[in-house]
Amino acid sequence: MSDWFTLRWSEDGVVLLDQRQLPREEVYLTLDSVEEIARAIESLAVRGAPAIGCAAALGLARAACLSAAQDLEALRSDLEAAATRLARTRPTAVNLFWALERMGALAERALAEPHASVESVRGSLVAAAQEILAEDVRVCRAIGQAGLPLVPEGASILTHCNAGALATAGYGTALGVVRAAFEAGRKVRVLADETRPFFQGARLTAWELQRDGIPVTVITDNMAAHLMRRAEIDLVVVGADRIAANGDVANKIGTYGLAVLAREHGIPFYVAAPISTLDLATPCGDAIPIEERGRAEVAEILSQPIVPEGVPVRHPAFDITPARLVTAVVTERGLARAPYALSLAKLSGLSR
Amino acid sequence: MSDWFTLRWSEDGVVLLDQRQLPREEVYLTLDSVEEIARAIESLAVRGAPAIGCAAALGLARAACLSAAQDLEALRSDLEAAATRLARTRPTAVNLFWALERMGALAERALAEPHASVESVRGSLVAAAQEILAEDVRVCRAIGQAGLPLVPEGASILTHCNAGALATAGYGTALGVVRAAFEAGRKVRVLADETRPFFQGARLTAWELQRDGIPVTVITDNMAAHLMRRAEIDLVVVGADRIAANGDVANKIGTYGLAVLAREHGIPFYVAAPISTLDLATPCGDAIPIEERGRAEVAEILSQPIVPEGVPVRHPAFDITPARLVTAVVTERGLARAPYALSLAKLSGLSR
Numbered sequence: 001m002s003d004w005f006t007l008r009w010s011e012d013g014v015v016l017l018d019q020r021q022l023p024r025e026e027v028y029l030t031l032d033s034v035e036e037i038a039r040a041i042e043s044l045a046v047r048g049a050p051a052i053g054c055a056a057a058l059g060l061a062r063a064a065c066l067s068a069a070q071d072l073e074a075l076r077s078d079l080e081a082a083a084t085r086l087a088r089t090r091p092t093a094v095n096l097f098w099a100l101e102r103m104g105a106l107a108e109r110a111l112a113e114p115h116a117s118v119e120s121v122r123g124s125l126v127a128a129a130q131e132i133l134a135e136d137v138r139v140c141r142a143i144g145q146a147g148l149p150l151v152p153e154g155a156s157i158l159t160h161c162n163a164g165a166l167a168t169a170g171y172g173t174a175l176g177v178v179r180a181a182f183e184a185g186r187k188v189r190v191l192a193d194e195t196r197p198f199f200q201g202a203r204l205t206a207w208e209l210q211r212d213g214i215p216v217t218v219i220t221d222n223m224a225a226h227l228m229r230r231a232e233i234d235l236v237v238v239g240a241d242r243i244a245a246n247g248d249v250a251n252k253i254g255t256y257g258l259a260v261l262a263r264e265h266g267i268p269f270y271v272a273a274p275i276s277t278l279d280l281a282t283p284c285g286d287a288i289p290i291e292e293r294g295r296a297e298v299a300e301i302l303s304q305p306i307v308p309e310g311v312p313v314r315h316p317a318f319d320i321t322p323a324r325l326v327t328a329v330v331t332e333r334g335l336a337r338a339p340y341a342l343s344l345a346k347l348s349g350l351s352r
Numbered sequence: 353m354s355d356w357f358t359l360r361w362s363e364d365g366v367v368l369l370d371q372r373q374l375p376r377e378e379v380y381l382t383l384d385s386v387e388e389i390a391r392a393i394e395s396l397a398v399r400g401a402p403a404i405g406c407a408a409a410l411g412l413a414r415a416a417c418l419s420a421a422q423d424l425e426a427l428r429s430d431l432e433a434a435a436t437r438l439a440r441t442r443p444t445a446v447n448l449f450w451a452l453e454r455m456g457a458l459a460e461r462a463l464a465e466p467h468a469s470v471e472s473v474r475g476s477l478v479a480a481a482q483e484i485l486a487e488d489v490r491v492c493r494a495i496g497q498a499g500l501p502l503v504p505e506g507a508s509i510l511t512h513c514n515a516g517a518l519a520t521a522g523y524g525t526a527l528g529v530v531r532a533a534f535e536a537g538r539k540v541r542v543l544a545d546e547t548r549p550f551f552q553g554a555r556l557t558a559w560e561l562q563r564d565g566i567p568v569t570v571i572t573d574n575m576a577a578h579l580m581r582r583a584e585i586d587l588v589v590v591g592a593d594r595i596a597a598n599g600d601v602a603n604k605i606g607t608y609g610l611a612v613l614a615r616e617h618g619i620p621f622y623v624a625a626p627i628s629t630l631d632l633a634t635p636c637g638d639a640i641p642i643e644e645r646g647r648a649e650v651a652e653i654l655s656q657p658i659v660p661e662g663v664p665v666r667h668p669a670f671d672i673t674p675a676r677l678v679t680a681v682v683t684e685r686g687l688a689r690a691p692y693a694l695s696l697a698k699l700s701g702l703s704r
Contacts, residue, residue, distance in 0.1 A: 023660040191666075194650075196548060196572035199658050202651075206663040218665045220548035220650060221574040222606025226671035229608065254574025256581065257613055264612050298546075298572060299554075301653050306551050308375040311558040313570045314543075319578035 004211070006051055006166050007058065009130050014058040018045045019166060023207040034063045034082045041089040041096075044198060048167020049241045049277055050140075053095030054133050056086045060103045061129035064122040072111050075118050079107050079125075091289040092250055092318045094242040094279040103128060133169040139274045140171035142332035144180030147237070147272055150328070150335075151181035151188060155234040158224060160193040161252035162204035163239025163272065173272040174237040175205065177330060182214050189215040191233060195252060196221055197297045197315070221254050228265040236262045237330075240273040247323030247340025248285025253316055259325035268327040275331050278348050285320035293317045356563070358403055358518050359410065361482050366410040370397045371518060371552075375559040386415045386434045393441040393448075396550060400519020401593045401629055402492075405447030406485050408438045412455045413481035416474040424463050427470050431459050431477075443641040444602055444670045446594040446631040455480060485521040491626045492523035494684035496532030499589070499624055502680070502687075503533040503540060507586040510576060512545040513604035514556035515591025515624065525624040526589045527557065529682060534566050541567040543585060547604060548573055549649045549667070573606050580617040588614045589682075592625040599675030599692025600637025605668055611677035620679040627683050630700050637672035645669045 004026065007016035013030045014037055021027050029045060031037045037059040040046050046055045063082030069075035083100050090096060103125060110116060110124040151157065157178055161167075164175035171179060181188050190209055194202035202218045209216040219227065227233050236258055242250040249255070249271050262269040282288055293315045299307040307313055329336040329343075333350050336343035356378065359368035365382045366389055373379050381397060383389045389411040392398050398407045415434030421427035435452050442448060455477060462468060462476040503509065509530055513519075516527035523531060533540050542561055546554035554570045561568040571579065579585050588610055594602040601607070601623050614621040634640055645667045651659040659665055681688040681695075685702050688695035 024657065193574075194548070194658070196546070196574060202659045207660045210660055210663050216663055218650065218659045218663055220605070221572070222545075222548060222609060223666060223668060223671075225609030225612060226605060226668055227666070229672070253572070253578060257574060257577030257609065260577060260616050261609055261612055264616075298570065302656050304654050305376065306546070307554045307570045308559045308562055311562050311568055311570055314575060314579070316575060316578055319575075320581075 006169060007046055007055055008133070009058055009061065009126065014055065014062055016040065016046045016055065017166070019047060019204060020045055022203050033066065034059050034085055037062065038085050038089050047200070048162060049093035049095040049239065050136050050168040050173065050274060051166070052090060052093050053099035053276065054136055054169050056096050057099040057103050057129040057132040059086050060100065061125045064125040067118070069118055072116060072118065072121070075121055076107070076111055090291055092241045092291045095276050098276045099132060102132070136169035136274070137171055139332040140168050140173060140176040143173050143272050143274065143330055144171065144176035146332065146334050147177030147270065147330040148180045148184060150235065150268070150270060150330070151177060151186060152234060153186050155181070155186070155188050156191060156232055157188055158191045158193065158233045158236045158258070159205060160201065160238050160255055160258055161195045162200040164205055164208045166204045166208055167239060173239045173274065175209070177237050177270070177272050178214060179212065189217065191227065192216055192218050193221045193224060193254065194218055195254065200252070224258055225261045228261055228267060233267055235268045235270065237270040237272055240271050240277050241318055242279050242282070242288050243271070243273060243277050243329065243344065244282045244284050244288060245280045245341060245344065246284045247326060247329065247338065247344060249321040249326060250285060250288045250290070250318050251321065253319050256319040256321045259321045263325050269325060270328050270330055271326055272330040275333060275348060278344055280345060280348055285322060288320060290319070291317045358521060359398055359407055360485070361410055361413065361478065366407065366414055368392065368398045368407065369518070371399060371556060372397055374555050385418065386411050386437055389414065390437050390441050399552070400514060401445035401447040401591065402488050402520040402525065402626060403518070404442060404445050405451035405628065406488055406521050408448050409451045409455050409481040409484040411438050412452065413477040416477040419470070421470055424468060424470065424473070427473055428459070428463055442643055444593045444643045447628050450628045451484060454484070488521035488626070489523055491684040492520050492525060492528040495525050495624050495626065495682055496523065496528035498684065498686050499529030499622065499682040500532045500536060502587065502620070502622060502682070503529060503538060504586060505538050507533070507538070507540050508543060508584055509540055510543045510545065510585045510588045510610070511557060512553065512590045512607055512610055513547045514552040516557055516560045518556045518560055519591060525591045525626065527561070529589050529622070529624050530566060531564065541569065543579065544568055544570050545573045545576060545606065546570055547606065552604070576610055577613045580613055580619060585619055587620045587622065589622040589624055592623050592629050593670055594631050594634070594640050595623070595625060595629055595681065595696065596634045596636050596640060597632045597693060597696065598636045599678060599681065599690065599696060601673040601678060602637060602640045602642070602670050603673065605671050608671040608673045611673045615677050621677060622680050622682055623678050624682040627685060627700060630696055632697060632700055637674060640672060642671070643669040
């Protein structure tokens with residue numbers, strides 16, 4: 001993983017690997033304005049709940065640097081406008097709002113300091129955004145360690161979408177568990193659902209695991225049940241975009257179906273996510289907003305129509321997996337198991 | 353459906369709509385040799401269990417017409433070679449073998465007739481192949497009528513792959529049930545799984561239903577569970593490539609997962625297929641050979657790589673749905689329900 005990165009701060013802007021172009025090309029974008037950063041999130045140049053949070057944090061830091069404000073009030077106003085724009089990008093992943101709130105609170109503290117200046121607030125925000133990225137990698141490594149006991153020697157691990165280094169500042173959540181097992185010397189292999197419509201599994205999970213030398217095989221989403229029936233899958237581990245207080249999980253469309261299938265076949269179903277993905281203010285999954293995206297991502301591939309013109313499509317980007325189907329939630333503070341209302345609240349309340 | 357057809361006999365060869373090019377282009381291929389017909393089946397220019405059977409029947413008739421045999425023994429030998437080649441095309445759909453056996457038995461009778469000649473056998477085979485096509489359409493219409501009582505007014509019907517006019521000589525099996533309901537004036541709408549990797553749902557089911565003015569919406573395969581959970585699907589109806597004596601069903605990869613999901617949500621799961629899809633000589637689904645197809649159909653789309661080079665894929669083209677998950681099998685002779693060992697044997701034994 002040393003020869004590439006998902007996103008990072010630079011003096012020239014926010015630099016990120018354009019995930020729309022993988023695996024065909026490795027192109028790094030340098031995004032100057034908040035608007036460009038917001039559009040990169042909306043268009044899936046960067047995606048994955050923790051990475052979206054990191055991108056938003058970098059976006060606010062960028063807004064501070066670009067601001068022409070001469071005084072603190074003007075700077076606060078510019079930061080609020082930037083936060084509003086970034087918050088509008090995608091509704092489901094709660095890490096976006098978590099990062100914006102954390103950066104906002106930090107900005108308020110910096111603005112309120114005795115000798116605060118536009119320059120000092122800028123410096124605080126740039127440092128804070130970079131710390132959010134560094135922390136995200138540490139958190140992912142801790143998730144990997146927490147999940148390690150769940151992965152038997154020789155396991156075939158099914159994952160959906162990409163909850164890897166590309167979905168975080170590095171290392172990954174679901175793929176963090178895989179990496180931890182691999183680094184511990186366990187012979188594991190990954191089956192990656194291709195994950196229609198955006199092919200995060202086929203394009204991204206396959207790409208980053210191949211880069212790390214971890215055995216990976218791609219399947220279409222509709223093959224998982226068949227392989228489970230043939231006992232070719234030992235466990236499922238996925239990421240999450242938001243986890244409600246009762247343990248219901250919002251994640252990439254298709255996750256819920258996999259959870260039902262895993263239960264049917266007696267296969268453990270794990271959700272790996274940082275504490276920042278918990279949303280204890282949302283009581284249950286049905287209260288989580290599900291983003292509906294546009295027609296083209298389903299109806300066209302590489303700009304070629306797959307669906308006849310005039311035929312409508314549906315495009316819910318996420319679904320809700322009820323807590324009863326989740327064997328455990330793997331966080332950087334350890335595992336949560338049912339009843340989740342208790343276990344998640346307890347993990348959330350632990351100090352780091 | 354009057355302005356297009358799936359396949360038909362002509363003096364110049366077997367004419368079929370190239371399903372690889374739909375929905376972008378409507379191209380009819382005229383296939384001269386048995387080898388061309390076999391390759392059209394292998395490459396999915398024509399697909400769907402009943403249509404494969406029809407194509408094989410037309411192929412044998414074509415072999416008779418092309419044969420340079422001067423006597424009946426030489427003709428028999430040419431026909432056997434053609435049947436052997438056609439039987440090698442695809443292993444799972446039993447209609448292929450059913451059609452070849454039916455044509456072979458007819459050839460034997462024609463060869464054994466008192467005044468048999470190369471010409472008379474040719475004529476018999478051409479007539480028999482055309483009758484198999486005509487019968488297939490009648491059978492599909494009867495399947496539609498048998499399934500009609502299963503479709504409530506206003507139903508949202510999920511289907512997988514294409515078990516429509518394009519999978520038969522016309523009208524369809526699963527889509528025959530939809531067409532019968534639509535023609536009976538019921539307001540129905542179809543949700544079509546796109547059906548990776550070949551997109552039979554997005555490309556073919558959407559195309560033929562749009563042509564008939566039947567409302568259809570395309571979803572990716574991994575959306576079905578989410579829509580079931582939201583009570584947006586009233587019933588599932590799919591076709592079959594082979595049905596074992598105990599009622600286990602081989603059908604397009606992804607069917608089994610849908611059946612599990614339908615059961616989980618209390619949604620009826622119907623299999624619509626002609627009696628020729630029954631294989632009472634095969635005791636159960638695990639004895640049905642599952643075709644494994646090549647990498648490119650999964651790893652590339654429109655000749656562009658989706659999966660990184662060097663990353664393997666899996667490609668089982670079919671899966672097995674155990675009989676316990678099938679609410680009813682809809683045939684041209686009526687419905688079969690559990691216990692299927694009895695009900696299927698009974699339907700199979702009925703005279704037409």
